Amino acid sequence: MNDQNARLIAVRILTRVEKEGAYANLLLRSQLSGLTQSRDRNLATALVNGVLKNKLTLDYALRKHLNKPMSALPQEVRAVLRTGVFQILLMDRVPVPAAVNESVDLMNQLNRTYSPLVNSVLRKAAETGWNFEWPDQKKETVRYLSVRYSHPEWMIKRWLARWGQEETEALLKANNEPSLTSIRVNTLKTTRQELKTLLESQEIEVVDGEYTPESLILKDFGGLDQLWEFQNGYFTVQDQSSQLAAHLLGAREGDSVLDVCSAPGGKTTHLAQLMKNKGTIVAVDMYPQKLDLIKESAERLGITMIKTVESDARILEGIGEKFDRVLVDAPCSGLGVLRKRADLRWQKREDEISKLPELQLAILLKAADHVREGGELVYSTCTTEPEENFEVIKAFRQLKPEFVSVDLSGSLPFAAEERDLKQLRKGVWQILPHHHNMDGFFIAKFRRPWMA
Numbered sequence: 001m002n003d004q005n006a007r008l009i010a011v012r013i014l015t016r017v018e019k020e021g022a023y024a025n026l027l028l029r030s031q032l033s034g035l036t037q038s039r040d041r042n043l044a045t046a047l048v049n050g051v052l053k054n055k056l057t058l059d060y061a062l063r064k065h066l067n068k069p070m071s072a073l074p075q076e077v078r079a080v081l082r083t084g085v086f087q088i089l090l091m092d093r094v095p096v097p098a099a100v101n102e103s104v105d106l107m108n109q110l111n112r113t114y115s116p117l118v119n120s121v122l123r124k125a126a127e128t129g130w131n132f133e134w135p136d137q138k139k140e141t142v143r144y145l146s147v148r149y150s151h152p153e154w155m156i157k158r159w160l161a162r163w164g165q166e167e168t169e170a171l172l173k174a175n176n177e178p179s180l181t182s183i184r185v186n187t188l189k190t191t192r193q194e195l196k197t198l199l200e201s202q203e204i205e206v207v208d209g210e211y212t213p214e215s216l217i218l219k220d221f222g223g224l225d226q227l228w229e230f231q232n233g234y235f236t237v238q239d240q241s242s243q244l245a246a247h248l249l250g251a252r253e254g255d256s257v258l259d260v261c262s263a264p265g266g267k268t269t270h271l272a273q274l275m276k277n278k279g280t281i282v283a284v285d286m287y288p289q290k291l292d293l294i295k296e297s298a299e300r301l302g303i304t305m306i307k308t309v310e311s312d313a314r315i316l317e318g319i320g321e322k323f324d325r326v327l328v329d330a331p332c333s334g335l336g337v338l339r340k341r342a343d344l345r346w347q348k349r350e351d352e353i354s355k356l357p358e359l360q361l362a363i364l365l366k367a368a369d370h371v372r373e374g375g376e377l378v379y380s381t382c383t384t385e386p387e388e389n390f391e392v393i394k395a396f397r398q399l400k401p402e403f404v405s406v407d408l409s410g411s412l413p414f415a416a417e418e419r420d421l422k423q424l425r426k427g428v429w430q431i432l433p434h435h436h437n438m439d440g441f442f443i444a445k446f447r448r449p450w451m452a
């Protein structure tokens with residue numbers, strides 16, 4: 001019966017996302033508290049994220065068995081059909097007959113008129129499986145990749161031009177993998193081993209993250225904020241690639257740190273943790289309500305060293321003069337986090353990307369003015385796009401030639417792979433989901449040398 005509640009919640013969330021443009025992650029967070037079993041929270045999360053990500057592929061498969069377009073059906077019927085066919089085609093853990101029957105039962109509860117249609121379409125989809133025709137791979141490569149891997153065509157065109165078909169296909173596949181939840185153990189309160197044992201005792205599947213010493217990876221877990229361990233500040237949800245930014249900034253106990261695009265505070269609180277809550281961190285963001293999120297996290301995690309300042313980072317007012325370390329985790333298109341943020345690929349528009357580099361460079365230039373002699377500066381984004389990464393860094397080097405790149409190859413908390421060394425030695429690193437099994441992320445590090 002609870003399985004059915006999880007499905008109903010998933011269908012309601014998907015309907016609202018489509019009808020009202022609501023954010024799936026926020027709805028999941030509020031609705032999952034109605035499910036007491038972690039198994040049900042995981043199922044609802046997997047259904048919502050899986051359907052959102054694979055929408056184009058699922059609609060393409062469904063259309064083979066419908067005599068009208070999906071857009072002609074009410075939103076809740078589309079949501080039932082999509083969750084049904086997602087379970088049939090892409091979810092190993094649900095037996096096919098159960099996926100069909102549960103969907104028909106769900107339709108009965110929501111609007112009986114459509115139950116025969118759901119029954120007939122899903123039965124045909126179950127019989128056909130993946131045996132249907134795709135667009136021609138050679139003649140219609142972009143359309144093929146778009147419907148096969150459920151990504152907008154504009155993203156595919158960019159990546160094909162940059163990387164060719166094989167790499168693009170690998171990235172598309174990686175973006176569609178179920179998101180593994182990476183958490184950061186709060187080493188101010190506990191250890192990785194202690195937290196792992198606590199989570200395992202609640203039958204949560206946990207493994208150590210391979211890139212940072214404080215990361216744990218959880219499989220398909222929804223509603224983490226319900227856990228006692230979360231509420232008591234034992235961990236924070238953060239991808240390993242984001243955790244690397246704080247490691248590479250290299251702040252030590254007692255340092256002064258400026259974090260200019262800091263909200264909601266993932267990296268700020270990680271820095272505080274690595275600094276053992278000793279020294280100062282000035283956390284800037286433009287939006288006061290987002291700064292409140294940093295204060296809440298700091299309180300939950302037992303961190304007292306962060307001072308928040310509301311300012312436009314292109315101006316940086318009220319923060320004091322020079323700092324030992326400065327972090328610029330710039331606003332970006334977020335194309336590196338498509339695996340985690342299931343609906344992001346449908347929200348983004350290509351023209352947004354062209355506006356970002358000017359903002360990113362302006363923030364980086366201003367932040368650089370606050371690095372003391374001998375101090376260090378990290379620029380990071382969660383995107384794969386060169387205009388926001390390599391191009392921004394190139395312009396920065398031209399405008400601030402006094403800054404030197406810092407070799408990153410020896411500072412990682414794991415042994416770097418051969419293929420990454422060339423970039424790392426030059427002080428930059430583009431992390432790609434299909435190469436590193438982490439969120440796509442970019443890091444560059446600079447030092448302001450001592451004056452002679």
Ligand SMILES: C[S@@+](CC[C@H](N)C(=O)[O-])C[C@H]1O[C@@H](n2cnc3c(N)ncnc32)[C@H](O)[C@@H]1O
Nearest residue numbers: 261262263264265266267285286312313329331
């Ligand atoms: C990538 S997010 C930062 C994430 C954060 N560092 C973390 O790890 O949780 C970028 C942040 O920049 C902020 N932002 C955007 N434009 C800004 C500006 N001009 N000045 C200051 N902050 C800005 C946004 O509000 C957003 O919180």
